Amino acid sequence: MALTSTSGHWASVRGRAPGLAGLSCGMELYVANACAGAMLIEESGEVRIVDECKAAGLIATDREETLIDLLRGELPPIVAHLQGRLRFEGDADLALRVLFGLQEGSPWAEALEVGAAS
């Protein structure tokens, strides 16, 4: 999906993702080979982005749109991975749990508008 007026805005989104409850971890986010921050997940499923580049696992995407689609829980992570748009480092299992968990409900899905183009 193409996004409208979201660039950069995604990093300020915070809220609860029910599917992440119980994970309690951090996940480094890379976009186009550059660190874009880290996702911090609390036991309750509260999630936010912080300006850090150090965490147990790493989710790297080819571009910002891919990351946002994943954060919104709209893009199946296996599809992104097979297309070469998503890679994992460190704890790949945990990264997948995060991305699948976001499909259950995501604060980014509520906060970010999505354009009609695809």
Added chain:
Amino acid sequence: MISDAISILDGNKFVVSNREGDMEASPTANHGLFLNDTRFLSRWVLTVNGMRPKLLSVDDTAYFAAQHFLALATGTVYVDSHLTLIRRRFVNGGFREDLVVINHDHAPIDLEVEIEAGADFADLFEVKDKLDKKGELYRSAGDGTLTLGYRRGEYRRETRITSSAPAKVDDRGLSFHVHLEPKSEWSTSLMVRAVADPGGKDLDDRSGLKEASLLETDDETARAMSGDLRGWLKDAPRLSCSWEPLEHTYRRSLIDLAALRFRSGIFPGALPAAGLPWFMTVFGRDSLLTSFQALPFAPELAATTLDTLALLQARRDDPFRDAEPGKMPHELRFGELTAFQETPHSPYYGTADATPLFLILLEEYERWTGDRKLVRKLERAARAAVNWIDQYGDRDGDGYIEYATRSPKGLGNQCWKDSGDSIAYADGRLASLPTATCELQGYAYDAKRRTARLARDIWNDPKWSEDLEHQAAQLKRRFNQDFWMPKRRAFALALDGEKRQVDSLTSNIGHLLWSGIADQEHAEDCARHLTGEALFSGWGVRTMAVGEGSYNPIGYHVGTVWPHDNSIIAWGLRRYGFREEAARIAMAMLEAAELFHNRLPEAFAGYARSSTKYPVEYPTACSPQAWATGAPLLLMRAMLGLESDGEHLLVDPALPDSIRQITLLDLPGPWGRMDAFGRSRATALHDSEPIS
């Protein structure tokens, strides 16, 4: 289909060749190097001086390695060949082939040794369904490497071929000019690397696909794989049996289970892939049932299966993938069609039984391992699974799980008999959708009872436990009314879309015994049917009874015999106290296994044993296939009556007459390691034996 082929495999990486070691993919020969559901090599042909060497012998030395002995024919039986060729191949992220040429002559010889290579990069579904590619194939040669590639937009896959000996490399393949002195030999190692994303700078060896594509083709890796297999066999319980073929079948099963372990690099540990060649991937139903069969022998498979399926459990409603919250996946694929969402396998959720089977395995796993930590971790997944049974599995609120696909690419039948003609009335008409097959209700019943125990004992939720027990009891009561056919004295195969009974007599009734949903008063009729001539062929229980409208002894789900089905039936018969009947089915199946060289195929034909001394092959059966591989393990459990009450190993043997004794040492469980021993009570056979 692959009976004249040689297959070596390691999880979802496998090589299929002819007996000479060549690969020539065609619509009738599914040869090639396959990795992540993609064929990275479809042509691989060895010639010497333009001729193809002739086969002397072939030996699959390990599940991941094979060795082909060849000779160059002289064209006449009066002149011996003086040239031996040995091809030793082992699979990993691609494969390595060590080629040895030996000159036995007294004279020197000059040879042109050539390897012709090609790759079609077919998705496994394209191989299976004969579909055309949408992207562009390319090839290049340089720096001693032949590169075969495929691109479709940003999607790229490559196969890179190199050799240890200097080669002339061109677009067609690799060639070597070999001069051999008398009584000397020449060798080279051919390395075939499968590369998932050659252009991706940002992929490294820790990302899932890339990890699988990294080729470690040195001897150290081969030794590591051999060591892994040795460790796997060493950890398994040790069997001795008075009927020697069972020992061979047991060993074969353990080795095949090791071979079928699927590691993706993005999931924790290894879980059973379903079967070679079409189903070398995570299959919810197959991985769950195989793990169940193997639990007393290799409990770690169940742990990984449960953990991985919980990870892939659906979180959202997605009609294209037949996904609903809490549903367990049917199948996960890694090929091109999945990447471009032309098929829904990322994952696909069109299975109505994997979700209750997940709950069944979870409880069984805890009883056989005492691993409460994993059960606590998976509580959320279990609750979502129960919710799926009630909210989504039961589509119309009648209290039964029924299925009908919502996807244009979905499966019509979403039970284990998932071929299009499997759910039919006795007159041969197909049942309408949504369909509620009987075994699904049994699984749901068993799942709720078992989950009730976990809720009570581990999740500390006695109220939910009580609710689940109550729901299970209600389901059983209604099921025995709605599915029972008084005239046939059998359970209906299903309820159709109009809630009419689908009245064929099928093996599904055996699953009702396994699950415990059948009332005791009906169980005797079930046992009589399962061992009667219409269902029991003499080699095993047919999927559909002779005389039904759709019966076909070589119909995939309408007359063939499935080993895994029989293992579940045997265990179900034991559950209801039909000890002799269970032993009879177990023995028939194990005798069939002996005739299949100790490896039971996915399915075989349903012809009566009285008409054939050998079980007849089903033409496209997968082999090895995970739950067929697991069948002998569950049959052994049925014969020995092995149970765990969570603390103790319970043994209650009921052996067939032709097996005097079985000893199984070092069965793992919460008790540590324990032994099980069983001996036959039959005397007739023993009395006839000579006294020495």
